[in-house]
Amino acid sequence: MGLIFKIIKFEFSNALRSKWVIFYFSFFLILSFLMFNFEDETGKAVLSLMNIVLIVIPLVSIIFGTMYVYNSNDYIQMVLCQPLDRRSLYFGLYLGNAVPLALSFVAGIFIGFVFTGADTAGITPVLILTINGFALTLIFTSIAFLTAIKFSDKARGLGAAILIWLMLAVIYDGLILFVTYFFRDYPIENIILGISLINPIDLARIFFILDFNISALMGYTGALFNKFFGTSLGVLVSAGLMILWFIIPFLLGLRSFNKKDF
């Protein structure tokens, strides 16, 4: 345990020294500052922020995570020469990367919110935004680690990471659209709901738009979704799926890391 903390501490100071995290933090700070300043209504500002968060966080997390592992290659080799177990190193590396990213996002949004748009009524959407952003950071960093460890070649690994992002952020939605059109004569609402739940970006997005009462636009479908997400079962299922998206790549990455010949 002590070893993990030692590595995290080192990674933290490393992250702070690299300008990336500072830049990431100030990006969200300026963004939330501007949004809360220019929109009269917190809800509307959060909606705009969410649109950006859903694109930027997965992309940055996955690319930054992959690059991070490749750049730490020498360091990993050096540390592994010492008598210590690989699990601690993996945990340390992961947390040392994901936590600064997640924290700088949360801090950026919250500082902007507190200084400009702070009103108690708007706190719920802001909380949902930060929780979703936090979860997406953890998920996409763990996917990034898995990719980077699986592919020894930097170019291929980075390509795969971008492809995964593209798949989840854009192409997957295209598939959903295709399914809704192809099977539109059938009652496919439940199936659509199921398919959308599988993708973490869609899950975060749907959770968010339903919170904005946009479900009324969807008529029957919306009522169905609202019914699902309104129950504790729905919340548990979606939270569970988010956790699975984090744990499975993380453990797979750990397994490969344990076996890998650096």
Added chain:
Amino acid sequence: MKIYFSISCIFFFLLAIQIKIYADKIIVDKNTAVNSVSKAIEIAKPYDEIIIKSGNYKEGNIIITKPLRFIGEDSPVIDGENQYEIFTVHADDVSISGIIFKNAGVSYLKENAAVRFENTKNGIVSNCRFFGNFFGVYLAKSRNCKVINNYFEAYGKKETSSGNGIHLWYCRESEITGNKIKGHRDGIYLEFVTQTTISKNYGVNNLRYGLHFMFSDSCRYYTNHFEKNSAGVAVMYSRYVDMEGNMFSNNWGPASYGLLLKDISRSKILKNYFIENTTGIFIEGCDGSEFLNNQFEKNGWAIKLMANSMENIFSSNNFIANTFDLSTNSRQNFNKFNANYWSKYDGYDLDKDGIGDVPYRPVKLYSIMAQQNEPSLILLNSLFIDLLNIAESVFPSLTPETLIDQSPLMRKLN
């Protein structure tokens, strides 16, 4: 002497006429001989004034066949005991004010109302309050009636088992002003009504429509506010209707519209304010109407325009932060959009004349997809959808090609 006699005769005769012209006041009070409204009506002469003192009157159905003025003092309550119609007026020139009407009974056959005018002229209901009635004020085949500054509240749970606040049927030249109507089926209902003005009313939380308007030509409604009605306001099968300065807000639900227009022609929709409705205006089968200077803000759909509408003009409106500005169900378009402000417009204005140099297409591909195929709304705010919309706006293949605002404004109108 004879002369004196005749003079005094004339004097007394004049006095008698005088009495006839100056109406009597009859006071209804629980503690006096005249202790019920029906008794007062019985002894009253036409054009008498009946003053009802405070108290709780339960007299079943009260039928009025003479022109009388009813004035309530210190809020008397007349109760229909959930069984009867309360006032049924068959005479002209009846005015009713300051009375609380309660519990007119539900009857599907007779449509019981708290106050019903039947075949009359010049009736007035003002400053009354209505609680838990089936129908509030019911005007049938009457003309030149006024319903002013009343308060209506009903507690119905279902559309089918509750009545309307103010109900007009075959009426003309009437005026409905300053009423507040809550929890009825339709706040105000008009059928076969002409030349009637509806203004400054507030319809809220009604089970169906705030205002429901059928086969009513040449009516005018302005500065009303309709809020949180489960289906908004419906105007159907009418011509020459003027709607001005009304506010439609928070009519939010799967089947809600701010304003539903069906088969309307030659009408004017001016300076109205639509905020946070699922659909701001739903337009079906309308022609030759003008939609000018309206404001659409934060609606799901600002306008749903069905393709059987033609020759309508949409100009100088503000479209601000709606999920969808416009959707339609055809590639054909026979309406004109010109010089509106669209908050989603991203063109430029090189010559700085306040008009964007690039035309704006308010119908996005996704709004058409969402209309045809509801489940695809689950992709709202998705990056993929944004990309599709951009692609479609460059090469329109599914959206109506001619539905274009050629001169979108750069700044919103006040």
